[in-house]
Amino acid sequence: MVSNTVDLNAKIPNNVGLSDDVKLQRALEKWLPSYLEWWNDMGPSDFAQKNVYLRTAVSVDNDGWAHYDYVKMPDYRWGIFLNPRQEESLIRCGDDAGKAAWHEVPGEHRNALRRIIVTQADTEPASVEQQRLLGHTAPSLYDMRNLFQVNVEEGRHLWAMVYLLHKYFGRDGRDEADMLLERRSGDPDKPRILGAFNQPCDHWLSFFAFTMFTDRDGKYQLAALAQSGFDPLARTTEFMLTEEAHHLFVGETGMDRIVKRSAELQRLDPNGDVRNQGGIDFDLIQRTINYWYTYSLDLFGGEISSNAADFFATGLKGRYREDKYEEHRALGGTYRLPVVEDGRLSERDVPMRNAMNEVLRDAYVHDCERALRKWNRTLEEAGSPTRLALPSRRFHRHQGIYADHAFDPTGNLITKDQFEQRRHEWVLTPSDNDYLLSIMKASHEPGKFANWIAPPTRGIEGQPIDFEYVQLRD
Amino acid sequence: MDASPQQHPPVEFETDPSRYRHWQVQYDGAIAKVLMRVDAAAGLRPGYELKLNSYDLGVDIELADVVRRLRFEHPEVRTVVVTSGHDNVFCAGANIFMLGSSTHAWKVNFCKFTNETRCEIEDATANSDQMYVAALNGTCAGGGYELALACAEIYLQDDGNSAVSLPEVPLLGVLPGTGGLTRVVDKRKVRRDRADIFCTTAEGVRGKRALQWGLVDAVFSRSRFEQEVAKKAKASAERKVDLKPGERVGVKLGPITPDRGENRRSYRHVTLSWDPAARTATITVKGPSEGDVKLVEQGGAAIHAAGDQLWALRAMRELDDALLWLRFNLLDTGLVLLRTEGDAARVIAHDRALFAARDHWFANEVLLHMARVLRRLDLTSRSFFALGDATDSAFAGCLLELALAADRFYLLDDEDVRVGLGPLNFGALPMSHGPSRLSVRLAADPNKVQELREQQELMGPEDADDAGLVTVRLDKIDWDDDTRVAIEERASMSPDALTGMEANLRFVGAENDTSKIFARLSAWQNWIFIRPNATGPEGALSLYGKPQRPHFDLNRV
Ligand SMILES: [Fe+2]
């Protein structure tokens, strides 16, 4: 328990001048015990006393941001870091592009910024909650360690966002920070803000799909916020991106290893029946992709959005790699969008700024397509005839202009009845989950992997694959 | 995209449950549940989608119909629960794209009509023992919260997300247009400094704080919401009320559809005609027949049995429809001439019998309805001249209210012309700020009102003039010329100045919450609506949802 500021400083690695910031110290002192309580209640269950080989960021220097050692998770040092900036920060997009960035919250944008930060922040503890029981069914110590790494870093991402709320948003910010610890993923009364973060993630196929697709939304949101004219937000999110990259790696390679293993089992079985061999069949993998990819697409927000236009116009949120664009106002152009009109799909030109969510979604879709090509290459190399695909971005949507209509995975408009009839072919079903849970048996021996997943090509931080990534023995 | 009426078919106000697109009413004994489920694709005008339970005039016309029918057709209902039929959103308020694409006149008329409907809700709670409660099962913004504010109690779902808000100022650069500001501080007595924060925070206030500030009356968690609201509704429906006697069987409101001729709408008792060149219209109301009076004289049960064919109900429904139609569809008609036909003595006899039966719930509803229609007349921003120009004119009793509501009353000086006061002229048909039209007219001499109350008899033109009821008394020789000149003169003046002047002169006396709402709407909101900061090319309302950001003229006016 933290009793004074000296302890606080020792406990919280930071480059934000915490030792000199009495206001921030006071806010964190109050918040930290609640956070730890939340971590104990909602963090990975039953592994608190185990040593985990974790990466901790202790400073923003090259050798400081990735410090590897055995740590017990509750002792993980959740730090607060801003990416350093050499040159003067500028507003990078919108009407004021090119002017000096804000180092304090401009009153005019206070509510919008708070909303952006709270929405991002809410996703961080949510995913920890969703993944809380997965440690028990980890397919290997290597995977278990990756899960915990993701978990503690999501916790740190919460810290990063709470830092902004505490530092820049006064009493409201402190209230919001408290509420981040009160909402719960999937709780009907206090749900997390965004849909995908209330979906159950109770087995490892969903975990890998989640870190592949849903964390990847996080990456693009963070990347867009890293372009923010609010300098502390830009620099915080930039640093978060370095950690996020590992989460995406876990998801993408995890899916790839499953695909690889399923192809092996397909070849092994006389009838090519993967399930017969205790593996995860490709239809099921495809349904999982369909499910998590589309829930993740929802996270980008409405295709036609006045909020998105406002955020861009005011310089609060840019595009992915805004610096690669030559023109940063985006006031004149339009974006052509397929819309449903009179029961048919047609195209409509939307002012570019109002389509900024879609522009960001484009970058995301592009990235996901790249991963799919990689998995299909794995299939090809393994001699499997099967190929996986991303469904249309209109398919199975719960937000935005397609949410009120039904589409098949290739994006054709169909009736809601037609969708319901084929739902079980297209997205994860309860019986899929039952099957997956039945094969998710923990594998706790170093270097051993569950039957349904291939080992990785290499270990963590130069360690061998059979390294004891989590010390389960007391 | 332009929602001005010129390019569109005229707006009609008659509807019935079989035609609703946006509302559903479920009846369960003494409890009615009014579900708002706006059909996004069924806007009254093209060019906008009614997403998130946002509304336009068409949605509100149906709501007004719901509220009216609840009183007449469902007298068994004690508690009305207004809630949303959509998930996670109660109501997003008036549709912003509809407002942004509407003419000034449309916006003003739309706001006025929605205000009148909110007042009808409060009137039902106050006078018909139908208590409205709002069950906010999702986010509730702007006009959505104003609808809730019109209800006696507000319950909010506490799910960390659902908020009540009035985002008009910070988001759109306009004011809440349906009495939100007044009701927050005057009706709910929310502290004005907190109200200042509330009304400038676009995202609004959620959960416990909304309760603490008095913005809502209770918060319930999402999983318990329906059940707790049902409990509240049950308790409210079982509250002790002194119900008026009379068989509590509803009275169906059948159609009153007029015959439509060129420049004319003819109802059974009311005719609206207009002269586009002169920019004048005439509304003629026929008084009750001999048989109508006999029927009313039989008392409450007979009045109830007459149902929607009762003269007093039918004529007033027709007048209401004519006034609304005129407001929205005859925009450049600046002056409305009010005429009556019938027998003055008979109107008084009718009023006496109806007033005597006022303890019957239905007779009472008829009187309350009559009062509301007359208030609609008071609040109509057109010049009104009442013309008692024939010996069969019948400006007496409830029909004299038309003359008292008018800006001027011209009366023919003929010994056969009769004007008369009856029991309904002394407070039974109050104006929106409370007093009777007669006491407003005679504000300088309250004793005179008392004197007239004791006399209550028919008067000739000279006595009526002496009593202060007549503006200009003209004999046959002068009538035509003098009234023609007065009409032409009126039609030549600035419509804006006339609207403002009339609104100032009509409501003599102290204000109340309702009159504040209307007065401030016309004074402030309508001004803000035409200011460049709202509706100029760089105004906040014009640019909402567009890629550009608003720019304000920062000078305070
Ligand atoms: Fe994260």
Ligand SMILES: [Fe+2]
């Ligand atoms: Fe992540």
